[in-house]
Amino acid sequence: MESRLRSVTEHVERVRALVAPLPAATLDLGDAQGSVLAQDLYAAVSVPPFDSAAMDGYAVRLADLPAGGGPVTLQVAGDVAAGRSDVAGIGPGQAVRIMTGAPLPPGADAVIPVEHTSTGRFVAGAPRAEDTVTLARRPRSHIRGAGEDVREGQLLARAGREVTAALVGTLAASGTVRVPARRRPLVAVISTGSELVPVGMALGPGQITDSNGPMLAAAARAAGADVVRLGPVPDDPVTLRAALDEAVRAAPGDANGPGADLIVTAGGVSAGAADVVREVLAAPTPGTAAQTEGSGATDVDVATVAMSPGKPQALARWRGVPWLALPGNPVGAYASFELFARPAVDRLRGLDVRVYRSLPAAVAWSSPAGKLQVLPVQVSDGAAEPCGSHHALSALAAADGLALVPPDVEKVRTGDLIQVLMLR
Structure with a gap:
């Protein structure tokens, strides 16, 4: 493990280097x-492909209508409905x-118009x-000309x-049937911790409901990925390895599934004695003489990132699949997803999309020295204000964005411009 604190920018670059755009x-x-x-x-074709009526009414010749707008009575010579191909011409009067x-x-x-x-x-x-x-000339012709919306080519x-x-x-209107594109990546989300139980299950002594799994799965879907959730898994390396292998093979219940393009885990990456992710990252896969591509964890990169919250991070590949290990x-975990996992999903999709705004602080607040502060904020009247306790999930639910306060700033003053990563 690196002894120095790694900058958020450097960690983002290492994350992006771990993944590559999916093939078209x-x-x-x-x-x-x-x-x-x-x-x-x-x-492939023009839209509309022919001159058509923009309103229900009567098709006429302007030559038959007085230029001054006076009424005229014309003979009704027929009807034309949408989809007709045998349309006769219209004569004088x-x-x-x-x-x-x-x-x-x-x-x-x-x-x-009628x-x-x-x-x-x-x-x-x-x-x-x-x-x-009986009708009169109108200011508009109410005709959609061929190619008025889209021209062929x-x-x-x-x-x-x-x-x-x-x-x-x-695309459908203009004749496109097949699209050359990069599909939505499949992200496997695994939450770890022996204290976790699935949503809806009764809690026993010392247990809490798994919020990371549903939250990160939702974040991955919002980032444009398809998602398979595994876990929560206990702090047991054998069980975690089995979950990682399942993510690599295919989506559960689909023996022919494509397998995950990215694995995101939450928890077990700090310095505790029961941190199972660190344990799996540190040891060769049982039965192998060494860690090689396709057999367990490779390209392991455990880091302490200069941010708060979210300092413990790790990167690796599991049997060749990129793996981002986020804190529990x-x-x-959510801040880490937005800063690191979302750029990885964007890169898999072939995108480079980050929406930041530079906003004034509505109030003053303190920031930890030497670390990038990641703070949930609400945006009102063009200014950013912290949402309650920045360690509370409820603050995330109320947040419009994440304020990113530089490591060298220990005090944000009212009116200071702050970079905000917009969430919505």
């Missing part, structure tokens, strides 16, 4: 949400009933009864962009 694959558009594009995407999204009849160059005509409204399911309609999204629901809609203190 071709995903069905319906399965692509949450993935990250590996190539630029261009429209004629109007055609047309529904939103229907193709514009040849010769028409405007749509007059509410601005003598008809007033259309009755759903009722056949056309009017032979004529237009750039829709750059490589590195996350596929959102809105982007899925745009819940606030420290």
Whole structure:
């Protein structure tokens, strides 16, 4: 273990060096949400692909409507509904009933909304009864021109962009069927501690409910990963090794699962006699002469990071899979996830996204000398203020972000600018 305190910046770089972007694959558009594009995407077809009505009303020729806006009565020559392909042209003195999204009849160059005509409204399911309609020129044409939204060949999204629901809609409309992208990584979350019991289980003497497992799993999902939870596991190296092996093999219940791309553990990484993660990291896998790639823990890097909370940290690979060992203190575990595990997930996804704001302190507070203070804060009226006790989980629940106070600052004064890692 290193004797010196490692800076947060250096530890982040070591974390990022431990992981690499997932390889690109071709995903069905319906399965692509949450993935990250590996190539630029261009429209295969224009949107809309033809001139269409933007409103329910009457398709007309502007040449038949007085320029001064006076009313005129036209013959109703037919109906056009959305999805029609056999659309006849429109002649002088004629109007055609047309529904939103229907193709514009040849010769028409405007749509007059039905509410601005003598008809007033259309009755759903009722056949056309009017032979004529009285209407007048309107300020707008109410036509969606072919390619008005997207033109064939237009750039829709750059490589590195996350596929959102809105982007899925745009890609579908413009003819995209398959998407070259990096899938959502699978993160295995393992909480450790013999005192922990799963959520909902009655507590015995000396026991507490596992909050780290659900919290870190939720944080990983929020970061764009799929998650498998294992544990809580007791402070027993054999049980922890079995959980790590299960994470490497596949998601529980799926014999053909891809296996974890990243393992995140909470607890057992400090200097206590029962710190099981440290024990597993320090010893070769039973039955092996040495720690080699694919057989237990390799690339072990145990560090004391200059931050509070979250000082004890460790990095390794378990049978080749990157492993981040975070402290067991819940606030420290969460702060460590945001500072270290989320950048690892971002890198797996092919992203480099961190949202910081420089905000004035709403009140004064003290900070430990020589350590980066990670403090849950609320943001109100453009200023940051601590959320109660920074060691309490309830402070995290109320936080809008994490204030990052530099190691050389021992006192934050009202109005000082503080860097805040935004959580929402």
